[in-house]
Amino acid sequence: MRRMFWLIAVLLSSVCYAQTPRLPQSASGEEILKKVDLNMFSENKIIESRMVIHGERGSRTVETKSWQRSTRETFSEFLAPARDKGTKMLKLQDMLWTYSPSTDRIILISGHMLRQSVMGSDLSYEDMMEDPHLPNLYSAKVSSEETVVGRSCWVLDLTAKKEDIAYNSRKAWIDKTRYVLLKENLYAKSGKLLKTMEVREVTEIQNHWIAKSILYKDVLKEGGGTEFFVDSVILDATIPEYLFSKAALKK
Amino acid sequence: MIEFLFKGLVRDRSRSLFPVLIVAAGVMLTVFLQSWLNGALSSLIQSTAHYRTGHVCVMTRAYNEKADQLPNDLALLGIDTLLTTLRGQYPDLFWTPRITFGGLLDIPDEKGETKEQAPVSGMGVDLLASDSPEWKVLNIRPALVQGHLPKQQGEILIAEALAGKLHIQPGQKVTLISSTMYGSMTYYNFTIAGTVRFGVAPMDRSAIIADLNDIQQALDMQHGAGEIVGFFHDDLYHEDRANVITEDFNTRSSKSSDKFSPIMGTLRTVSGLADYLDFASSFSGIILTVFVVVMSIVLWNAGLTGSLRRYGEIGLRLAIGEETGHVYRSMMVESLFIGIAGSIAGTAIGVAIAYYLQVHGFDIGSMTKNSTMMISDVIRAQVEPSTFAIGFLPGILATFLGAAISGIGIYKRQTSQLFKELET
Numbered sequence: 001m002r003r004m005f006w007l008i009a010v011l012l013s014s015v016c017y018a019q020t021p022r023l024p025q026s027a028s029g030e031e032i033l034k035k036v037d038l039n040m041f042s043e044n045k046i047i048e049s050r051m052v053i054h055g056e057r058g059s060r061t062v063e064t065k066s067w068q069r070s071t072r073e074t075f076s077e078f079l080a081p082a083r084d085k086g087t088k089m090l091k092l093q094d095m096l097w098t099y100s101p102s103t104d105r106i107i108l109i110s111g112h113m114l115r116q117s118v119m120g121s122d123l124s125y126e127d128m129m130e131d132p133h134l135p136n137l138y139s140a141k142v143s144s145e146e147t148v149v150g151r152s153c154w155v156l157d158l159t160a161k162k163e164d165i166a167y168n169s170r171k172a173w174i175d176k177t178r179y180v181l182l183k184e185n186l187y188a189k190s191g192k193l194l195k196t197m198e199v200r201e202v203t204e205i206q207n208h209w210i211a212k213s214i215l216y217k218d219v220l221k222e223g224g225g226t227e228f229f230v231d232s233v234i235l236d237a238t239i240p241e242y243l244f245s246k247a248a249l250k251k
Numbered sequence: 252m253i254e255f256l257f258k259g260l261v262r263d264r265s266r267s268l269f270p271v272l273i274v275a276a277g278v279m280l281t282v283f284l285q286s287w288l289n290g291a292l293s294s295l296i297q298s299t300a301h302y303r304t305g306h307v308c309v310m311t312r313a314y315n316e317k318a319d320q321l322p323n324d325l326a327l328l329g330i331d332t333l334l335t336t337l338r339g340q341y342p343d344l345f346w347t348p349r350i351t352f353g354g355l356l357d358i359p360d361e362k363g364e365t366k367e368q369a370p371v372s373g374m375g376v377d378l379l380a381s382d383s384p385e386w387k388v389l390n391i392r393p394a395l396v397q398g399h400l401p402k403q404q405g406e407i408l409i410a411e412a413l414a415g416k417l418h419i420q421p422g423q424k425v426t427l428i429s430s431t432m433y434g435s436m437t438y439y440n441f442t443i444a445g446t447v448r449f450g451v452a453p454m455d456r457s458a459i460i461a462d463l464n465d466i467q468q469a470l471d472m473q474h475g476a477g478e479i480v481g482f483f484h485d486d487l488y489h490e491d492r493a494n495v496i497t498e499d500f501n502t503r504s505s506k507s508s509d510k511f512s513p514i515m516g517t518l519r520t521v522s523g524l525a526d527y528l529d530f531a532s533s534f535s536g537i538i539l540t541v542f543v544v545v546m547s548i549v550l551w552n553a554g555l556t557g558s559l560r561r562y563g564e565i566g567l568r569l570a571i572g573e574e575t576g577h578v579y580r581s582m583m584v585e586s587l588f589i590g591i592a593g594s595i596a597g598t599a600i601g602v603a604i605a606y607y608l609q610v611h612g613f614d615i616g617s618m619t620k621n622s623t624m625m626i627s628d629v630i631r632a633q634v635e636p637s638t639f640a641i642g643f644l645p646g647i648l649a650t651f652l653g654a655a656i657s658g659i660g661i662y663k664r665q666t667s668q669l670f671k672e673l674e675t
Contacts, residue, residue, distance in 0.1 A: 056325070117430070
């Protein structure tokens with residue numbers, strides 16, 4: 001549980017679910033989560049992605065290139081649209097800085113700013129900052145089995161282990177054979193549904209199953225949600241050390 | 252007869268002084284409260300109009316539904332055409348676009364990293380046009396405390412208190428962090444031109460004033476504005492005219508099926524002050540009613556006291572053949588004199604006090620420092636023609652009623668007992 005959005009983690013991390021031994025039909029929620037977790041992450045990766053944000057007044061496309069080291073350090077640069085081109089973000093552990101070329105300022109994103117939307121999408125900075133390793137944040141229980149987008153899935157009920165967490169509970173649909181999160185609902189402490197995620201396309205890269213097309217929807221927000229497309233992924237890539245420093249933001 | 256009664260009142264102060272003092276005190280209180288309330292209400296309406304809603308306000312239907320959240324993602328677009336339409340169709344008002352937004356003001360240190368941050372509520376208004384009405388509407392020139400007025404794009408004014416809190420001075424660079432109309436976080440550099448103090452708590456707490464073009468760029472709102480506000484040329488809110496204009500505009504231009512079509516609202520409806528304004532406007536009537544009732548009771552009592560003192564006089568008048576009705580009517584006429592005299596005295600004193608407070612005002616800043624209502628820190632009474640007249644109705648009516656009730660005792664005197672009473 002913890003994985004705020006697999007989202008950027010699943011997305012950006014663009015998850016890999018590899019050819020690992022299958023779990024028995026009676027596997028526990030914790031075992032399934034660990035399996036997903038184990039197969040989802042690789043050490044270093046470079047990802048090029050697009051977010052198509054369907055707002056009330058039309059759609060916008062935001063293109064990004066990200067360099068990710070482990071799951072806690074990410075350097076991202078926005079490539080489009082023109083207004084946002086050159087904007088960079090650096091996430092180091094629990095800190096997040098952004099750099100905008102128009103102001104030539106590096107700003108620490110903290111406090112309530114973390115609740116802001118990332119580029120107007122259905123994802124927030126808080127989502128990006130959450131530990132993507134769900135077993136660290138949630139306890140899991142298999143509640144049922146369902147078929148989602150033609151794949152047989154376990155349905156997991158995830159309950160937060162900590163108080164100070166954005167989503168108190170989640171319902172996750174996990175592909176039984178690929179260990180890919182195919183669908184997820186995120187809930188507030190009150191039980192109110194806050195966000196949904198649906199994987200629309202999964203592809204296999206270097207023995208990892210990667211969610212290639214995902215639809216995120218902030219239920220409290222008008223509009224048609226945010227489609228996330230992974231255009232390219234290089235796993236176990238060599239990434240220069242300097243990228244994970246604030247100095248790299250202004251370069 | 253009238254002269255006779257008048258002389259009686261003047262020469263016998265025991266009959267007139269106490270009632271006149273009571274009436275004068277009551278009338279003074281009424282006059283003062285009415286002018287004070289007028290002043291407070293006018294101040295609230297004026298500040299709300301100037302700093303928030305205008306006398307009328309045009310926005311999209313969707314924006315109108317969430318106006319308290321400043322939903323700039325639902326803002327008006329293509330405002331040039333709409334402005335031309337409004338100026339052509341409704342020349343009774345002048346129109347100006349505004350963007351109201353929230354955000355953080357980030358103060359960099361010498362390395363360009365964040366030194367201080369504070370939440371701000373900002374307004375993007377037409378600051379740089381030579382004929383912009385905003386200078387007058389927002390009272391910007393008199394509000395300037397330090398620095399100078401913005402002369403070019405990229406310059407802003409910030410609240411003096413905010414500048415003090417952030418330890419910043421005119422000339423310093425700051426960065427606004429906010430959201431574009433598409434929801435992206437946005438950063439925009441400004442130079443502080445000057446600091447301002449408007450004397451309106453919500454503005455003085457955390458306001459920044461920037462040019463509309465700058466804010467359109469910062470929030471990615473080209474040719475957009477959250478609202479277009481309209482003001483009557485005499486700067487007074489004419490509710491009836493505002494209602495007519497609003498209804499006409501909405502009939503012509505607003506489509507209920509399109510949430511981005513423009514809709515016009517009046518200060519009363521847009522500000523959310525409708526209930527408050529209703530209560531405040533009926534408050535004068537409440538004051539007058541309470542005054543009449545209370546004063547009538549007091550003067551009734553005073554009349555009874557006077558009747559006791561004049562028990563012998565009235566008995567004698569009845570004994571020598573004066574009709575009961577005549578005695579009663581003469582007391583009514585006396586009460587009229589007392590009411591007029593008391594009302595004149597009370598009005599004079601009340602107007603004098605009100606005028607003093609109109610000129611000097613009363614600082615309620617310590618009570619409004621956390622207020623979100625657009626009300627001035629200094630409340631002034633407002634003396635207007637009705638102030639001179641408003642005390643006469645309750646002043647005379649209360650005296651009349653008091654005398655009428657207490658005078659009923661005259662009819663209860665037994666004529667057969669009068670001489671016996673006089674003998675004792």
